[in-house]
Amino acid sequence: MSSKYDSITDAITPTCATIKRTPSRASVSSTYSTRKRRRVSVASLHLGQDLARPLVPETPIEEINGDRFVTVRTSTSFPLNITPRTNRIAKAFGLLDDRVLSPTNSPSLYSDRCFRSLLRRSASELFSTSRAASLLSAKANLGARNHFVLALDGPGMSTDLFASPMAWSHANCIGVAFKYDVYFQDLESRAVVHLCRSSLSDGTVHSIDWGGKAKPYLLALGTTFGDVRVMDAEKGMQLVDWVDDGHGMGGMHWNGDVLAVGRAGGNVTLFDIRMRAEIANIMGHKRRVHGVKWSVDGHHLATGDDSGIVHIWDHRASNLLTNGDKNIRMKHKGPVKALSWSPWQHGLLASGGGSPDGAIHIWNTGKMAPSSGPVHTIPLQTTITSLHWSLHCKELLSTHGSSWAVPQINVHPAAHASAVGVENSLAVHSYPSCRQIVNVKAHSAPVGHSCMAPDGCSVFTVSPKEETIKMFRVWSAPDDKDKNEGSDMTFKSTIR
Template sequence: MSSSVFYCYCHGGTDGIDSEYDGVADTCAAIKRTPSRANISSTYSSRKRRRVSVASLDLGRDLATPLTPETPIEETNADRFVTVRMSTSLPLNMTPRTNRIAKAFGLVDDRVLSPTDSPSPSSIPSLRSLLRRSASGLFSTSRTASLLSAKANLGTRKHFVMALDGPGISTDLFASPMAWSHANCIGVAFKYDVYFQNLESRAIVHLCRSSLSDGMVHSIDWGGETKPHRLALGTKAGVVRVMDSEKRMQTVEWVNDGHGMGGMHWNGDVLAVGRAGGNVTLFDVRMRAEITKIVGHKRRVHGVKWSTDGRHLATGDDGGIVHVWDHRACDLLTNDDKHVRMKHKGPVKALSWSPWQHDLLATGGGSPDGEIHIWNTRKTAPSSEPMHTISLQTAITSLHWSPHCKELLSTHGSSWTVPQSNVHSASQVSALSTENSLVVHSYPSCEQIVNVKGHSAPVGHSCISPDGCSIFTVSPVEETIKMFRVWSAPDGKGKNEGGDMTLKSTIR
């Protein structure tokens, strides 16, 4: 098209045409003109000439002009998935020929690409919302609770599977009067006596009785997986004994060192014992005396817990101080130039190390703290803060990580938040809902996924089963011990355990 326009404009005019038709030979011989395509201009109709002249726009000059910043950019409300032609688009529908080409390629089909700059306000937004809803429905998948999670176990059956009467159990909420062995025996201390029940045979055995001079039994703990029949007990006067539940006899006794009793926990043959004076004493069953003493606390040590790999020992005292002791280095990791890194605003008894991440520690504070702190002990610094904080405004008496999924269970005592009116704040509602309850939190979101009211009075202590699926809780005021199925094992072990233990019995 452009070549025909070029030859049309280069023609000499009417004078050249007349001289050619007059037949002047010498002029033709001297010039020897090249025949022009304009010679066949008679074949072009007037309509064709008009079309060529219209199409001879100087597109190069128009398109070469840059857009200045003052040039407004048109914005439309059309859907982003359908292109809209701007005002600077090429005039593709200027001639019948370009119309035919555009229609052949579907560029001017009203059904495909002929959007308008002023869409109807009712149809386009509704269509857009429908498209977005349908797209979101494709990407959103309905999440179902894992069969291992507490939501699929305790959340569906919010009731205990076993109940035991516990008259005479210690009313001290900082005592640890109950433990669950790897031989599936539940041991409980009642004042001066220690009993245990085999949950498979249902046999109840009276293990031992402490003297009046030794005081009532304050804490007990079973040996680990390698020594499931070994039980340690400590009295309020500070006497520590180790008993063999199979032979029903005492194997070793460590004399009173003049300090009262706190918490205790086994690590192989080594037993860590918290004292009322603030020290933590380490005993070895193969020796008749203590092997070392950890100095760092100034008040009674309520919580004592070894990590799952046995490399670190966490301790919490009545003043809210938490220390972590490195067994290999025989030194504290949390005390740098008398600056304690891990603190609560209330007494700390609840401690739990993660079984699937050895440096993850959960600590819980009593009144007036009511918070769960989750620490990474590898990243503690003099000014470090906990990785996560869960505020519950209720005394936290024990903590347990699930070995099968990333969930944390906490047991609670009474709440100190007393509502003054019928209109409760958010913190008051949260405190009242967790009072005397078992609460399961997901990790790392720390969301509350299950909340079960376990007792009508504060939960003083709890222990986890050897398969990591069930929890025994004790309420000293209610004088009741209850077993709850919280999680499930991946391989289904112990799935039917406790299924027929819905009867109510007494442990002594």
Template structure:
């Protein structure tokens, strides 16, 4: 039998009306216009068959980490580009640089099973060892235990923000000035001793400082009337009196037997325990000298005054390294009280300014060059003291009141308004060097920190808040030989120094 039959013809010869099929859109001839041909979707083509990609149902069902709302380009897709019209729309909406219009490879390879990626990720996390902070750093000490170790009552401490009412000796004695009286406490025996009382005519005690390694039991004091005296804490007797000068005292600092004292008239007086008179003085400032610090080697003196000028005096050459503006090493926009020399790098110094400066400057006196500007840490807070760690490259700063940018060029604090706060307000903050990154910041007092001093071990800091009338000790660093030892920091002592 012949099977040739025309479509629409039944096998039994019955006449059935012929149905006319309507062509679909998919079978429309390509003879249409160019505009209609552009509308043909490319999704109807089987690219995997055309390029010879093997079909794998397991891989086709594999989950990916790609976002189903963001386009990703696989290895089997043709290049896709944005059109000029898309660019115009994106530009009008501000998305011209957005990732929505930027195609990128997916997070996984096209045919890589997800389980392998998870295994590799788990293995990398297993073998990754986070870098632990050094046991010497403040990150492992002050940051781990932010509470104070010891607290002392301090009623009557001078509220002058430029006073130096506290000092820590090499024999572990903490001395504190209360108006006209000076006390000290031996931190080993906890014995409190009233060292002396100055006459009413001398005015309150403005600054005190212990001698260094040669005579650690000698304490010097200076008053607001200009009197300067030295006392022996062991015999509790006065051993020197340099009260001929009537210019009020600023900061003071010992270098063996030589005591440098800042004056209100801009001078820096030098006294020697072996002589009854002033041995010499330097002139470089025009305003009250607040900050005075000898370098660790005793070759230079760094000084800062009320106007923010900083000078470094070379004792051997008997001249200033920064005598005029052409050689000016650093300049603050506010008074400078806080000065600290690095104990591990010769010539490295840090200075801090008060309102309206509020910045820490770090520089090297051996590189007097305009092309080598100092490192600057802006705090918008009064910087009251600075201390370098002798065990690591870290710098501690203490802070008082703060202000905002809008208040920088006006009188501070604004009348009738509460002073603003910043992350540095009333804090004790540790910075790394030379990155100047903040390591840890602790607010140990509810009021501004007026002054601080570092202990003989180079690990602990005493801070004083005159408004709060408290003195607190914090463990900031650890010595390298103290690793793994019990430091007794869990005990909190409460006592009074009067």
């Protein structure tokens, strides 16, 4: 009897063990989500009636799949890309990769690579989003108009690209030198006045410059033979005449009552209108001084000569800051006429070189040290005739003459393309990126000189070969003051 029941018990035990065993939490969580529930109901056992038949569950196992991922791709599942439209959407969101999860297979390297590519593309789009151009910037003004707003005929101007035959006063008067004569026009009344005429013995007028804000009607002019004359344009009379013994004329610039004049012999002469006499003679250059520019605060004077050397003179110490060490000299490979001090950063100076240099150097004169170079260089391979920092934003304007052939073995082809692009043009560069943001073809011939308006918004350019003077609206003031000024000046007139 015992043997009979022992055999029955042995037959039941494996079956019952199989039914009552509950899967562990670890085995369930590896395949299904924690939100899944597995409910198993087992038929009640009656030893007397059901020993002969096999035991099976009365209710099948019910599985609730609450996960949002497909665990295993089945052969009957529909593809993710049903239509061309969904195909494009899936491709845009990176869903065409192998992204179906599998409990056994690890993520493929291709999937990881595509996911990283998607992240890089998203990040690059985020960082490459261009900001809207500021209303003060040249991009929103000159770049939007891309044309001059005023044109004047200028026959008989000096064809010397190192001459400075035009200046803009704080009284909104534009002065222009034509050979021996000097004219000025009031841009508000449009009245043209003949101011003076130099004699044949003095030579033609090489450079002119208006006085500062305190004396806007004071006009200085220098002839090719070195004669310097100061005129009162409001009264139409000569105030003083400084005669130089045989030295030619370079550039000139006012600093209050003091006038700095560059000479052909390499020296720079300082005149004081109050004393009506020469007060200083700066010796540092060995060639003709083309560029002369006072800093905004009037403490430093920058000068550039025909050999490409730029010197900084301290007005308070009466000493050259760049003459003690040869390595500290600021040097170009071509003549330097274009100089401009930044009005919003102390000691920041931009200088431009002519042929064969064709580059803009930006110097931090407040941190000059032996063998220190420019903080930025903009190679353009085109003659740079003038430079102007904006008063309202961090941008630099440059005017250009002709370009020259660039050996492709030393220069990248993109540099040659940019050189041709700025020929005879007016270009604006952002700072400190030094990226060119605007480039407008100003004239059909080289731009010899330019001057900026006192409000810092407009620029006049001169092309002696084209015999034309043009005004361009480049920037806007912060409060948009005089925004429409010059909008009606699209006619062509003559200054003579």
